[in-house]
Amino acid sequence: MPFEKVESSPDFPAMERHVLKFWAEDGTFEKRKALNAGKPKWSFLDGPITANNPMGVHHAWGRTYKDAYNRYFAMTGRELRYQNGFDCQGLWVEVEVEKELQLKSKRDIENLVPGNVEASIDKFVQACKDRVNTFARVQTDQSIRLGMWMDWDKTDEDWAKSPDDRKSYFTMAERNNFAIWSFLKKCFAKKLIYRGYDVMPWCGRCGVGISEQEMKEGYKLVEHRACFVKLPLLDKPGENLLVWTTTPWTLTSNVGAAINPKLAYLKVKLKNEVYYLAKGVFKQDRMASSSGDDEQPEAQAPGKKSKREWLDGVPNLNTIEQMFKSKAGKGESYEIVGEVKGEEMLGWRYAGPFDDLPAQQSEYGFPEEVAKIVKQNGWCPAVTGAAAHRVVSGGDDVSESEGTGIVHTAPGCGGIDFAWGKANGLPPVAPIGDDGCFHKGFGSLESKNAADPATADVVFEELKKKDRLFGIERYVHRYPHCWRCKTELLYRLVDEWFIGMGTWECGVRSAECGVEDKKEEYSFRREIAKVVEKVTFLPESLNGRARELDWLKNMGDWMISKKRYWGLALPIWVDEKDPTDFEVIGSREELKERAVEGWQEFDGHTPHRPWVDKIVLKNPRTGNRMFRIPDVGNPWLDAGIVAYSTLPADWRPADFITESFPGQFRNWFYALLALSTMMSDGEVPPFKTLLGFATCKDQFGHDMHKSAGNSIEFNKAADEGGEIKDPKGATIPFNAIGADVMRWLYCRQNPASNLLFGPKPADEVRAKFHLKLWNCYSFFVNYAIADGFDPTAEQVPVKERPDIDRWILSDLQGLIRTARESFESFDVMRFALVAEEFVDSKLSNWYVRRNRDRFWSRNAELDAAGLKDKLAAYQTMHAVLTTLCRLIAPCVPFLAEVLWKNLRCTADPESVHLVDYPSVDESLIDQQLSDDTEALLNLVTQGGAARNAAKQKVRQPLAELRVFSDAEPVKRALARFAETLQDELNIKRVIASAEPILTAAVKLNMKTAGAKIGAKRKDVDAALKAITAEELAKQFRTGPVDLGGVVLDSADLSVEYVAPDGWAGVADRGTQVAIDARITPELRAEGLSRDVIRFVQENRKKARLELSDKIVLHVATTSNELSDVIDTHKDAIMAAVQAVELVAGQFELASVFGAIKLEVGELTIGIRKADG
């Protein structure tokens, strides 16, 4: 017996676990690898998954693509690497470990081993490594469960190996870290590495600078308290500058006040004091969206009143004028006493708001380290902050769109402030340390956290005491937050390390915009852009290349340092006495060669902190010792190098990568491109094709959040089941979805759109695809078993098989072609949708349904031709199912395997994944047959619609169906498949009509025409009656038509097709189908007899009779007509229900009874199983 019986309601997750066991025991994956060894390479590069937590279902989307394309290319005979990657290093792991160990700050980390910083860091780094190993293993198991075929590390032995020796790649591996060193060395050789002192966003909790890339992920709309502050002018008693800030804590570090020399400034007098502020801001509606640039201050731009983003519950902003009015008090007012040009104000000295602080008394700025660097770089003369206060020019960066037009400038607290400071010789006062708290030297603010609202209160109190506070308001704006821990960022003067990206202008677009190529000047940015031109971004609709170029054009220099612990040790060693003298080491060997101290201790450790910090070099220029900077690297370096560190040279560039695209054009895609560009000197891109895909949302379209209860863990989706919350918070439980249902959901999704994941879409997809296919399969197998079908029996030549067999084989070739084209163009969605259509409309709803009697016919009752026909049906269906298995195997490897294992012949490979992907067999394509059958299927649908129009159920036979059509396939289908059509629609005759059957009737579309017609309705109706539909249509071709004095266009009319009396019909695209709805007494009788049969069958089922059981049928009816019908159709009824005897009444002998009310009267039946 070649086939095993098939369950009608399968437990897919259980089956999948079974298949996994088989693959493991059989070594199927290894067999596939062996099969393809030495064949042409197909190089896939896995984007590393962060090994920091268990997988969620959103990870499974990308991993399904990865596996499906890998499997397709394996089945088409390519050699693959099958290497999965884990992203290991970086702050996200540190944050989780901090939570685990309940650490709150960097100080806690450095005190893990009390009093021993080095041992503490070692312990912390080890904990990070352990966490990565733990979750890499969890994710490995989960990926295996998803059906992903990769070279996995499975055993304890595998996991005991160093990351360098495992099968998956790990970004924490030495290979990876040292590869980045060599990259940085190349950058250094091109003089791109530099140390930057700049004001950068900083996370006080994590104690790290936030790079441009990271900052973009953390903007949030928040409320702050902004304040207006008086800055008294030293040489103009009673006069003040008025400045505004949203970050009161920075006032402590005020050094300058910036104006725009081109603007006009008002002198506003209020209660004997004069305030300066920009003219344009005084009466400005501050709730209007900042409308770029002024120019036409009064001119009302109509319809352009966009309101600025605001939070509910925060009062609208007052105009500055209003503030002056209300401060003036009852009956009083302000007075405008003059106007000055901005440039006249330059150089005015003023008293700062916090000049009493020690920090303001330090020459070259504060604190000392900063002052030192400022002095060394000559950024300002030897002045203190307090002594430096004056009005400087901010140029056009000072605008009238916000604030007062005079900008409080704290070069230690803001990016542009720092630049203005350097330009004007103002010393930077940097108030906060790496924990976000005030340094010593800031009086009552010392050690207060700058982000804490209570700190602002202290500032306001101080200002009030000094009478410097003009006003406080609640202000809403978008402000950056730490993308990891959500803490508000602070701008802080830091020294970080950067890769200079060069300018965009020098040459990249020279061809386009005629910019002269300054060939001497190297631009990293430009080099990357050239490489970007060499790769393909999919899906096309996302314009990936344009996005990447846009980022390249606009990005700043790349900040690569992080003041943290767990990560790439930046291989930068600095002279102990000269912070500007540094070197970059490019390899472990070079390090060993150059080390003068610490090698012994370092040797045997990975290049991580704290061990690598022990290495000391000697500066060949000065003879001084050089120490490694304590910084670790930006983790995108880790992921960006993998095209080099993990792909061997003969596998480069990768043919394909795929990742979720939001954010990645500036993260992974960018890093890959950047590092490959440098490593290959602009020659080799990291990949040829990139497939991006969107974001996974819940089934209601909302973002998945653990806290909202709508995210789904992978294990729950795969095996365990669980529950989710809907947007209203109601709990929805769900059963295990299983891997293949998920995988199909992902495969059929448009990658450019967000995917809605959840039990509901899963159920839909299962019902639509998996269960339909399963039904076809189980139908086939269960009959094949009963009939003893032998798939290895000699094939009935395809030419000798009936149309329906040759049709489905022909259409199957079309599906194969689509499948291959789709996979080759990385468009698996196209294949999936066509495959669904094939299974549903073609296989299940037509082939299987139309062929049921071929399968259930009895061998004993068949002649030679009958047996051959039956064999043809089995062979056709077997071919279709086995081919389908292979076609869908890359997408749903489990389902395909289950089907294959039962359907395959003994000579076939034991796994579908060891078989070649199907190729189109041209000899099986019969285009005309495919077209004709499609026409037939349309006729069936239309015939059904006509029946509906006639209000006649299919059980009632009807006399005639007429079809009129110009289309050749329809005409041929009518000739060829008349019998099928008769049977399908329960019609006695099908006739092809040479002339239209239906008459077009034109009706008014009162929705649109009503208003035009108004009172002339009668005239229009008359005009309509007087003209034929054909004539009307002709007139409409040249424009609107005058009907009864009303000019109508074609949209005002609608056409309905009307069948002749006694008929019902429908029309669709040039094909008219009409059905004779008149029921003759004979037809009526036949219909009634079918009612009787149906009712008996229902009762047979109730009586649980076997298919082969014969019965004795008892009948009684109140209707003479029905009684006659039963008499006339006695033979047909008895044959259909397998009755050996028909008895009137005598129900006492029957075992099952039923009674039903038909339209003609009541029918009562009884059934008794016949003896023998």
Added chain:
RNA sequence: GCGGGUAUAGCUCAGUUGGCUAGAGCGCAGCUCUGAUAAAGCUGAGGUCCUUGGUUCGAAUCCAAGUACCCGCACCA
């Protein structure tokens, strides 16, 4: 603010180079079939194809302006 995308049924989305009566799935309503049967099928209701203007014999489709949402970039004193 700049650039890109999207807008089609209650929901999720198709809709080719402009072309005849705008489609599918789900949901809803009704019905059918009863030897795939805890399956299957059919039909229906439901559309201002975002708005306005233009091109055209003809626009969901092309053009312009506007509106809303999404994405990217910039700014955020």
